[in-house]
Amino acid sequence: MIYMDKLHAIILAGGAGTRFWPLSRESLPKQMLQIAGEDTLLRHTIKRISGIIPPGNIWIVTTEDKAQEIKFHIGALGSIAKEIKIVLEPIGKNTAPAIGLAAIHINSLSSGDSIMLVMPSDHLIPDPENFLSDLKHAVEAAKDGYLVTFGIKPTRPETGYGYIKTEKQSNQKIRVRKVERFVEKPDLNSAESYILEGNYFWNSGIFVWKTSKILSEIELFIPNLYQKLKEIESLIISFPDSLIYRGFNKQNPQILKSIKILYSELESISIDYGVMEKSNDVIMVMASFHWSDLGSFTALDEVIEKDPNGNIFKGNVIDIGSRNSTILSGERLIATIGLNEMVVIDTPDATLITPKAKAQEVRKIVETLKRNGRQEYLFHRIMERPWGKYTIIDQGDGYKIKRILINPKARLSLQIHKKRSEHWIVISGIAKVTKNNETFLVQPNQSTYIPKNTKHRLENPGSQPLQIIEVQNGEYLEEDDIERLEDDYGRTND
């Protein structure tokens, strides 16, 4: 398949993904988890289309608080990551404004019309080749002026999804179908009848359309949004980088402020409700690919292979006689006896235990944690960084201990902490340490000390991973006590 230059991919990556807590956290939402398959859902979403869409035509739409993590995260994709654009929503306003924002950015760049493929960042499609094949049909229909949605043939009377009702087709092989209407999440009786009728499909949230078409439909059905988008467009034509995240963003603050005000006045509305349910030009492509929105831990049953007793075990698990249960652990030992239809999710600082039937209620746990300002809601103990990763292995009054892994040839930023000192003990590999104007090597079983207010940098000059133990001391030990003077990954404190 050859590159489709006029095709742009818009990946919506603003979601918080509370339903996968404690695997997901506010700072590490579901799209950045490796839930099933070999890569994370976000990287998988990019890889799915990177063979046919030039990386410069890939747009990730997210909020400012997630942009840096996403930038690091896609860094693992290699050189194409630099060309992928991250568009910042000034605040989260649901999918219609986010898609509109992407549309005007594409418009501002392109001469002539273009096609947009809009996708969530946190859904699983295990057979991307089928997806690409279906996409061709969708692009053809989009060129003809349709709003195209992908419908998934339902396999159960799911009450958690919206449905798409299409015209009846005597020939089940016809994949492109006229949409009669969008149906909100049904009750169980209705869902059961939909399956029997055969012309109802799950709404995948994946769309294809011409940029001009979606904008004209927004103009028609959400005129206030259209008007604001036009105003924002006039600003970004003059200052095209205003909402593009680059790490070192040196935007015009006045322009950015104006855009933020315009955006903040928008109604929070989904593209489904705002446009798709109202438009007469909606057509559906019946998906030949497999799809899961991974809406809760029970969705893992569809995408991970089970043992003969219906169990999914991952990590350090010892089980006696459980059935139909999902137990995900890491290094810690989880010992289970005779569980039935249960979910157990273990992470270094938190464990979730629930019957499958109650797994959706995990959001109540997350709400409680959020209300109480708990770290277990916000952060993971293991954080990936562009230079490697760190694990918080202990913390208490006046100290925090991290195990830090620095990739070969990588280095942290040149930085200063105002409120903490750091002891570094090298466990394996060789560290190159900058301490004010000095630079020296630290070997395994040696240590060095960085007092507060000291300019310092940690680097792995070798070809093996560098592992150090860092013991921080100080009254204040949060991540925001950092002044970055130089950084290989474009991070600052601005």
Place this chain on the structure above:
Amino acid sequence: MIYMDKLHAIILAGGAGTRFWPLSRESLPKQMLQIAGEDTLLRHTIKRISGIIPPGNIWIVTTEDKAQEIKFHIGALGSIAKEIKIVLEPIGKNTAPAIGLAAIHINSLSSGDSIMLVMPSDHLIPDPENFLSDLKHAVEAAKDGYLVTFGIKPTRPETGYGYIKTEKQSNQKIRVRKVERFVEKPDLNSAESYILEGNYFWNSGIFVWKTSKILSEIELFIPNLYQKLKEIESLIISFPDSLIYRGFNKQNPQILKSIKILYSELESISIDYGVMEKSNDVIMVMASFHWSDLGSFTALDEVIEKDPNGNIFKGNVIDIGSRNSTILSGERLIATIGLNEMVVIDTPDATLITPKAKAQEVRKIVETLKRNGRQEYLFHRIMERPWGKYTIIDQGDGYKIKRILINPKARLSLQIHKKRSEHWIVISGIAKVTKNNETFLVQPNQSTYIPKNTKHRLENPGSQPLQIIEVQNGEYLEEDDIERLEDDYGRTND
């Protein structure tokens, strides 16, 4: 109540307590856990009788591998701990040999006959005043030449206990009753009928008798044991300290070897089966005290107060809608949703999750761990020491990290490690460090380094607790790489 000089307490503390894993470990059995109430079961057992029995008459019988931990553990009782004697069983041979061993030790010390009170170390009696009142009746009966056992009025048709059948009594207030027979663990039907009949009681495993009487009954019913005990007695009359643990044991190795050979030839047999079921002189005191053998986690339901939904929650638990469940956590967050009749036990390195109905099967988990040589079976991450405690917070290839808390004025032994170096970083308090012939203070946020083969000592000279982080490096990082040159707690490597 005044001291009863002729009364000796024998506390049997050899059990491994696998049924409370992961709270209990091979190195920290159930008797050393603070399961219910303010102190551990072992210390509680000692306190129960310390008002009426002189500490020099208290004997703890255990195996050599547990003696040091027990010695440290009872240290918290203060000055009386020094007078309590720990008798070492050369190997675990069940209760009859262990009781016999205690009897000959008491004989070898006393002039004239004495009374023995024999108790398990891991049972809970929340009302010790009632126990002491019952004990007076038992001692009177023992003086009359009876073997006295305490029977517990059954509250449910428990199939996990042995029962004692007494003569029928029209007057339910008569507490001292002739025993007709001992009954092995019954099936449910039998257990139900025992409760209806009213003259069946649970066997508490608490006994009172004259030393001369139990030895003559052993002579009668287990003559081989009696003969070996006599041979051992003749050895310990000449070398009374041979089996008494003192930390720095400087026994006569030849004598010790002879005793070990004699003991190893003994049959492993319980006092219940070997003597109580066969003797005609058994009398029962019906207990007025409450009692639980804490045989599994479900026994906590009897001894810990539940919330209105029947739950027991301890530690960092967030729950939504669980019922009749027991969830014990520490610092880590355990989030539970809609559990019913479940047990969740969390510790830093292992979590157990089981329906209450299967809680007894935890021994199968422990067997699996033992078979696989897993640390989670043997050790806790948190270990109490006579000078304070340490927590293993991380370990991996070539390193181990401990958080160490040293009590005010306490110090570790003067020691050498042959295979590891240690970095010490002071978090709070002030450390006095000995490093070969140097001694110096280390303040918070300072560190020092102990290379391998260096004589060193860590001391807290202050009046506040001293907290340090220790990072160990080396190929071999187990606790047995230690040569103690001096120790305040009598520990050596002999």
